[in-house]
Amino acid sequence: MDLTYTEEEEAFRARLRQWLAASLPELPPRPDPLDWPARRAYDTAWQRMLYDAGYAGLHWPEAAGGRGATPTQHLIYLEETEKAGAPYVGANFVGLLHAGPTIAAEGTPEQRARWLPPVLRGEEIWCQGFSEPDAGSDLAALRTRAVRDGDDYVVTGSKIWTSHAEVADWCELLVRTEPISEAVPKHRGITWLALPMDAPGVTVRPLRTLAGSTEFAEVFLDEVRVPAANRVGAENDGWRVTMVTLSFERGTAFVGEVVACRRTLAELAAVAKETGRWDDGAVRRQLGWLNAEFTALWRLTQWNVSESERTGGVPGTGGSVFKLRYSHARQELYDTAARVLGPDSLDLDRDWTLDKLSSLSYTIAAGTSQIQRNIVAERILGLPKGR
Amino acid sequence: MDFQPTKDQQALRAGMRDLLAARFDRQALRAAVERPGLDRALWQALGDAGFFALRLPESAGGVGLGLPEAVLVFEEAGRALLTGPLVATHLAAGSVAGAASGESVVTRVDGPLVAWLEEADHVQGDASGARAMRSVDPLTPLHRSRGTRTPEPEAVLLAAAEQLGSAGRCTELAVQHAKQREQFGRPIGAFQAVKHLCADMLVRTEVARAAVYAAAVTEDPYEIAGAKLLADQAAVRGARDCLQAHGGMGFTWEADVHLHLKRAWVRAEQWQTADEAAEVLASAL
Numbered sequence: 001m002d003l004t005y006t007e008e009e010e011a012f013r014a015r016l017r018q019w020l021a022a023s024l025p026e027l028p029p030r031p032d033p034l035d036w037p038a039r040r041a042y043d044t045a046w047q048r049m050l051y052d053a054g055y056a057g058l059h060w061p062e063a064a065g066g067r068g069a070t071p072t073q074h075l076i077y078l079e080e081t082e083k084a085g086a087p088y089v090g091a092n093f094v095g096l097l098h099a100g101p102t103i104a105a106e107g108t109p110e111q112r113a114r115w116l117p118p119v120l121r122g123e124e125i126w127c128q129g130f131s132e133p134d135a136g137s138d139l140a141a142l143r144t145r146a147v148r149d150g151d152d153y154v155v156t157g158s159k160i161w162t163s164h165a166e167v168a169d170w171c172e173l174l175v176r177t178e179p180i181s182e183a184v185p186k187h188r189g190i191t192w193l194a195l196p197m198d199a200p201g202v203t204v205r206p207l208r209t210l211a212g213s214t215e216f217a218e219v220f221l222d223e224v225r226v227p228a229a230n231r232v233g234a235e236n237d238g239w240r241v242t243m244v245t246l247s248f249e250r251g252t253a254f255v256g257e258v259v260a261c262r263r264t265l266a267e268l269a270a271v272a273k274e275t276g277r278w279d280d281g282a283v284r285r286q287l288g289w290l291n292a293e294f295t296a297l298w299r300l301t302q303w304n305v306s307e308s309e310r311t312g313g314v315p316g317t318g319g320s321v322f323k324l325r326y327s328h329a330r331q332e333l334y335d336t337a338a339r340v341l342g343p344d345s346l347d348l349d350r351d352w353t354l355d356k357l358s359s360l361s362y363t364i365a366a367g368t369s370q371i372q373r374n375i376v377a378e379r380i381l382g383l384p385k386g387r
Numbered sequence: 388m389d390f391q392p393t394k395d396q397q398a399l400r401a402g403m404r405d406l407l408a409a410r411f412d413r414q415a416l417r418a419a420v421e422r423p424g425l426d427r428a429l430w431q432a433l434g435d436a437g438f439f440a441l442r443l444p445e446s447a448g449g450v451g452l453g454l455p456e457a458v459l460v461f462e463e464a465g466r467a468l469l470t471g472p473l474v475a476t477h478l479a480a481g482s483v484a485g486a487a488s489g490e491s492v493v494t495r496v497d498g499p500l501v502a503w504l505e506e507a508d509h510v511q512g513d514a515s516g517a518r519a520m521r522s523v524d525p526l527t528p529l530h531r532s533r534g535t536r537t538p539e540p541e542a543v544l545l546a547a548a549e550q551l552g553s554a555g556r557c558t559e560l561a562v563q564h565a566k567q568r569e570q571f572g573r574p575i576g577a578f579q580a581v582k583h584l585c586a587d588m589l590v591r592t593e594v595a596r597a598a599v600y601a602a603a604v605t606e607d608p609y610e611i612a613g614a615k616l617l618a619d620q621a622a623v624r625g626a627r628d629c630l631q632a633h634g635g636m637g638f639t640w641e642a643d644v645h646l647h648l649k650r651a652w653v654r655a656e657q658w659q660t661a662d663e664a665a666e667v668l669a670s671a672l
Contacts, residue, residue, distance in 0.1 A: 001395065002389050003604045009388070057565045072388050258531030269672035285662060292598065292613030299390075300597035306390040309544045325584070359519050370579075376589055377582035386577025 003302065005072070010371050013076050019053055020084040021322040027087070030236035033213050033354070040125060040167040043090035047122025056120040057096065064104035075220050078256035082263075088256070095119035095126035099172040102192070106233045106241050115170070115194065127168035129195065129219060130242070136161070137371045139174070140187035140239065144221060146175035152225040153177075153193060158218060161365075165204045165217035166359050170197040173226075174253050178236050194230040201225075207335040212348075212358035258326065261333055262294045264352070268333075273338045293329045298324070320367075320375045327362035327369060334359050390600070392459065399456055403463040406436055411467050420525050420646070421502040425471050425492060426508045434489015438464075438473075439480045445489055450478070454541065458548040458603040465552025465553055465622075468646055470526045471502045474545045474658070475511065483509050496534035497542065497658055502529045524622045524649035538657070538659040540611045546658045550622035551592070551599050553647050553654075557622075557629035558588040560644065564633055575632075584632055595621035612667040615659050622651035 003012070027046065031038035050056045059074040060066020069077070089096055100119045103111055118124035135142040144157025155175055165171070171194070178189025195202070201224035206214035233241040273279040296333050304318040334356035338345040347353060363369045377383045392400065410429050419426070433439065441457050443449020457477070464473055474642040475495040476486050485491030494503045495630040496512030504514060505528065517530040526657070562585050565576030575581045626648035630637035637644050655661065 001392055001604050003601060005388055077631050249558055265493050265671055269669070282667075284669045287672055288665035288667070289610075289616065289670040291672055292616045292664070293594075295610060296594050296601075296617055297611050298597035299601035300389050300594055301478070303597045303600070304389065306388060310389070310391055318593075321590050324590050363530035370583070373583040373586035374579065376586035381558075381583060381585055381589060383562065383565055383576035383582050386573060386579070386582075 002253050005076070009076060012073055013080060015079050016077060017084070019055075020086060020373045023049055024084060024086060025052065027067075030087075030189065036166045036214065037118065037323050043087065043092055044122035044125070046090070047092050047120075049098075051121045056118075056122075057100070060100065060116075060120075061105055063351060064100070064112055065120050075255070075301065075305050079259055082094060083276050084257035085220055090255050091125050091167060092119070092122065094128045094164060094168075094172065095124065095170075098128055099126040099170070099194075100243060102172065102244055103194075103232055106192075107243050110229075111194075112233060118169075124169040125164060125167055126170045126172060127162050127164045127197070129162055129171040129217075131159060131161045131175035133158065133160050137368045139242070140190070141180075142174055142176060142190065142216070144173075146177050146191060146193065148177070148228065149225075151228050153191075153231070154227060155193070155195070155221045155224045155226055158220045160218050161207070161216045162204075162219050163216045165197070165219050166214065168197050171197055171219065174238055177238075181320070187239045189236050190242070191235050192232045192238040192241045194224050195221075195224065195226055195229075199224050199226065208361065209358075211354055215358075257295055257330070258297050260319060261330060264299070264337075265294060265333060267289050268337055268340055268352075275340070275343075277340045283336075283339050286302055288334055290329070290336060295333070297326055297329060300325075320372045321380075323366065324369055324372045324376065330359045330362050345349075389413075390604075393454075394472075395416040396456060399452075400459045401462060402480055403436075403460045404466075405469040407433070407463060407469060411469055414430070416468055416643070416646070419470055423528065424527060425503065427492075429565075430471060430492060431489045434487070439477050439489055440487035441477070443481045447613075448489065453603075454544065454606060454626075455600065455603040457545060458599060461545045461548035462552035462599075463557070465549030466490050466506060466556040468526065468553070468556075468643070468650060472507065474542050475502075478539065478542055479509065479511065479546065495542075496532055497538070498534055498536035498654075499531060500656055501530040501534065502527050502653070502657070504528070522653075524646070524653045526646060527650065529653070536659075536663070538663070540606070540608045543615045543659045544611045545600070546654050547599050547602070547611070547618035549617075550618035550651060551595050552652055554588070554592040554595060554618065554621035554625040557625040557644070557647050558585065558592050560647075561585050561588060561629040561632040564636075567582050568634075575634075577617045582626050582630060588621075588628050591617075591621040591624060609668060609671040612659060612664040616661055616664040616668070619651070619661055619664075623648070623655055626651050 004240050030040045047056060055065035058077050062068040096119060103115050109224055130139055132142050132144060146153040173193045174194040175193055176189055176193050177191040180186045201222040203220040205218045207216055207218055208217050277283050278317045292365045300322055304322060307318060337352050344350055378385055395637040410432055412655055437450040438460060441452050443452040445471040472492060472494040475492040480487035483491060484494050485494050491508040493509045494501060494507035496514050501514050501517055505518060512534055514532050517532040520529050522529040543627040554581050565581050565585060566574055569576050598617045602614040626644060630644045630648060633642055633644055638643050
């Protein structure tokens with residue numbers, strides 16, 4: 001049990017910190033959250049800066065154009081960028097954390113050469129076409145059909161809650177290539193395709209979230225022709241390919257945000273001291289409890305990372321344990337903020353109000369808490385499948 | 388950074404588990420419930436195995452290990468519901484004669500409660516005027532005292548490690564039962580309501596584990612307070628959920644679940660309570 005970093009890791013941290021201090025002032029002001037073209041420009045500019053400095057795709061394998069950094073270095077990267085107030089991965093989220101790693105792991109050399117460099121350089125944005133109106137957490141029930149016609153698949157159906165669809169160039173699309181039947185269980189017969197978002201027959205209709213923004217959209221697919229060469233993995237093997245993607249999502253996607261929550265908590269304590277709410281012992285102890293919570297979540301991250309470093313594999317089911325606890329802790333943080341801020345917590349011009357609203361998605365997105373509990377119970381604890 | 392236990396640490400933990408399986412199995416546990424009292428031979432065996440002298444330097448006749456190792460063996464003690472003033476005697480090794488070797492039983496006034504007062508050979512702190520109470524935990528005799536609490540971070544952490552062990556054991560017991568017990572023609576573990584109960588137990592245990600192990604490495608008093616807070620929660624809530632998963636059987640004296648719950652309550656009152664820990668953690672903000 002060791003929590004110290006090697007000299008090499010500390011040197012990596014020092015270089016990164018220095019670069020961040022020099023580079024962040026060059027970034028333009030943050031865009032309006034409602035202005036998607038501006039958000040895309042801002043996020044891709046940041047990605048380009050990372051690329052030029054050699055930090056793009058840090059944890060991707062070198063064969064995929066990444067830096068082949070160890071999970072510990074990736075952890076240091078997340079910690080330092082958050083501490084420095086650097087932008088989040090933003091619109092590059094799906095490309096860098098889902099589609100990219102999936103293509104790196106499962107794609108052909110041609111596919112890696114076509115799709116990975118533009119993600120790393122911040123030139124192309126990806127979105128995720130997984131969920132459907134009747135297939136959200138029950139992903140295997142998806143119904144968007146793809147029928148082979150010569151060198152193309154012809155795709156018809158619709159996707160929903162598709163983040164970044166408004167500005168995406170590509171969509172990692174799950175389609176059904178074999179109808180569900182007694183012979184074909186529903187998680188079979190699914191295929192992973194890279195869909196160009198400008199293909200004829202693709203219609204994007206932004207959805208407004210409860211926070212008032214258009215974080216995601218509906219995507220309608222009307223006889224869209226997708227070249228068969230855009231298929232990653234074998235036909236009908238998309239479920240397994242997708243599981244590769246999801247283990248990345250649950251394993252690493254929220255890690256940097258724990259650091260952000262610790263910073264928000266410190267700010268909240270400062271506000272409580274200014275306004276006198278600190279004198280209320282119940283509020284004060286609740287803040288103390290959150291301190292324990294987010295410190296432990298950071299330690300749990302280090303535990304999971306050092307475990308995956310030992311096994312040398314992709315992040316495992318430990319990601320579900322983390323996601324379950326973190327998504328609820330984040331909501332508790334904003335409930336506590338409301339206790340501290342009182343009426344001000346209802347002011348949409350307060351920074352925290354929008355964050356509070358967006359925190360409501362954390363127990364739903366990337367597999368609801370209920371689905372995560374099933375995963376923990378069945379895959380870690382070995383309880384029988386059932387309802 | 389390799390936060391996982393080393394091979395030596397894994398071997399130490401396995402050794403402690405084997406020792407307890409041989410000397411304090413379920414039969415011994417239930418016998419202790421029926422005939423309360425400290426098993427001096429077992430205490431001596433723990434001393435011989437280095438349980439109390441674990442962190443004493445080798446030059447002083449100890450094992451020369453650190454807090455991470457102590458946390459692992461105390462976690463095993465918690466799993467097995469091992470009885471006696473384990474933390475107080477461990478802390479007294481090196482300062483109270485016979486504590487390190489397991490020849491003496493040492494208790495300490497660690498607040499308004501004193502455990503094992505009548506069985507102890509040495510009492511640290513002022514226990515004058517202490518009154519015996521009918522302890523809720525049949526395996527921990529308690530006295531009420533006028534003592535004030537002086538939580539030593541190491542004591543707080545070792546108690547947290549015991550809570551962690553108890554939380555882990557309760558998760559196992561609930562899962563075992565949920566796989567075996569059939570209702571409506573299927574194991575109850577196939578029902579989502581039971582599954583989610585078990586999943587939450589595991590999540591609380593694993594979060595507490597990260598906190599306890601990290602605090603053992605850093606020895607940071609704020610992290611130690613956090614470890615106790617989360618381990619108390621994991622142990623108390625875990626035992627309650629385990630009881631629930633056992634249904635009617637869980638409410639009986641025959642099931643071990645109530646013993647875990649009662650001990651978890653006792654430990655939650657010892658060394659540092661949740662409110663005290665939360666105040667410490669707030670003071671760090």
